[in-house]
Amino acid sequence: MQHRRKFLKKLGLFSAIIGGKQLFAGLDADQPHIYTNNAPNNGNKSLTGEDANYPKNNDVQIIDSDKIINKKSKTTTELLITTWNFGKLANEAAWPTLSGNGYILDAIEKGINFTELDPSERSVGLGGRPDRDGHVTLDACIMDEMGNIGSVVCMEHIATPISVARKVMENTPHVMLAAEGATEFAVNQGFKKQDLMVPDSYREWQEWLKKSEYKPTVNIENHDTIGMIGMDKNGRLGGGCSTSGMAFKMRGRIGDSPIIGAGLFVDGEVGACTATGHGEEVIRVVGAHRVVMEMRTGLSPQAACEIAIKDIAKKLEKRGKKWNEVQIGFIAININGEIGAYSLQAGFTYAVRSYTQDEVISAKSLYQ
Numbered sequence: 623m624q625h626r627r628k629f630l631k632k633l634g635l636f637s638a639i640i641g642g643k644q645l646f647a648g649l650d651a652d653q654p655h656i657y658t659n660n661a662p663n664n665g666n667k668s669l670t671g672e673d674a675n676y677p678k679n680n681d682v683q684i685i686d687s688d689k690i691i692n693k694k695s696k697t698t699t700e701l702l703i704t705t706w707n708f709g710k711l712a713n714e715a716a717w718p719t720l721s722g723n724g725y726i727l728d729a730i731e732k733g734i735n736f737t738e739l740d741p742s743e744r745s746v747g748l749g750g751r752p753d754r755d756g757h758v759t760l761d762a763c764i765m766d767e768m769g770n771i772g773s774v775v776c777m778e779h780i781a782t783p784i785s786v787a788r789k790v791m792e793n794t795p796h797v798m799l800a801a802e803g804a805t806e807f808a809v810n811q812g813f814k815k816q817d818l819m820v821p822d823s824y825r826e827w828q829e830w831l832k833k834s835e836y837k838p839t840v841n842i843e844n845h846d847t848i849g850m851i852g853m854d855k856n857g858r859l860g861g862g863c864s865t866s867g868m869a870f871k872m873r874g875r876i877g878d879s880p881i882i883g884a885g886l887f888v889d890g891e892v893g894a895c896t897a898t899g900h901g902e903e904v905i906r907v908v909g910a911h912r913v914v915m916e917m918r919t920g921l922s923p924q925a926a927c928e929i930a931i932k933d934i935a936k937k938l939e940k941r942g943k944k945w946n947e948v949q950i951g952f953i954a955i956n957i958n959g960e961i962g963a964y965s966l967q968a969g970f971t972y973a974v975r976s977y978t979q980d981e982v983i984s985a986k987s988l989y990q
């Protein structure tokens with residue numbers, strides 16, 4: 623409880639954090655860097671990737687999907703669903719905004735910022751695992767119910783890519799900014815450059831270099847993207863996602879998460895969907911758009927997620943790929959407040975928050 627209060631205080635201090643001590647101090651952008659500086663609440667400790675001030679997900683209770691699937695949320699208004707166990711704390715950070723009659727994108731940005739700024743979540747924002755050359759590169763996008771979109775791809779040195787994506791949406795004539803251009807834009811918008819690599823990520827990367835084998839592990843290295851979708855009191859849908867992508871990816875690699883239609887799609891008249899997992903497979907079927915378009919034909923969010931996953935499985939098979947080396951998960955909501963979730967393999971979880979639900983649920987999957 624005390625942790626929670628501390629955390630919310632910290633979230634309120636968000637701009638102070640990124641404007642504070644963790645400044646990018648003239649580093650050479652081609653060299654890997656390790657974040658060792660101290661956030662205001664950390665005293666003089668250096669971060670190890672396990673920031674004691676952040677509440678942890680370890681004690682999250684996961685509910686079986688059979689108890690939940692196709693259960694209509696009792697409210698057709700305020701609702702958030704977010705990928706993975708860490709979604710619970712992200713929902714908690716977003717909920718005061720949403721339940722306080724706030725705008726869905728404000729709630730989503732707050733929730734995702736929480737995870738981005740948690741150095742112990744090692745595949746989103748600060749503390750994200752690096753690419754194989756030691757660069758932490760981040761992808762994020764955001765979308766509202768009217769088709770406004772913003773995205774940043776392969777951006778370095780900015781801890782809160784979802785907020786930069788929102789600035790792209792609101793303050794530029796474009797929808798995507800990449801790499802140095804995205805960082806430069808962020809700095810011009812008042813974001814601070816900083817090291818994003820924590821010592822644990824650095825150690826893991828050094829370890830990885832010994833063999834240099836790129837074999838993303840299902841539900842481990844790829845349980846990273848935070849995708850959050852939801853609806854506010856006025857029935858407005860929205861969504862966002864943010865990730866450091868697949869650990870030890872090639873330099874310049876971009877996944878599905880910053881690509882509107884692949885990692886995220888919102889249709890204000892129909893519903894919203896976001897994806898997590900092996901981005902290459904999601905891009906191939908323009909996954910989130912596919913799910914929303916299935917809902918447009920009248921399918922429930924659950925049925926729509928299942929169709930998209932089965933299609934991915936079929937395509938994997940045709941291409942001679944092993945399904946058990948790939949994980950994909952979709953979560954979706956429709957305008958009536960119904961939710962759905964489905965994954966290729968067991969192990970995918972998501973967190974739901976409404977006035978009647980606050981829980982982490984294990985999604986149904988095609989393969990067990």
Ligand code: SD4
Pocket residue numbers: 843844845846847865866867868876877878879897898899900901902
């Ligand atoms: C990517 N889809 O970069 C992301 C990774 C991810 O859960 O979602 N992992 O491909």
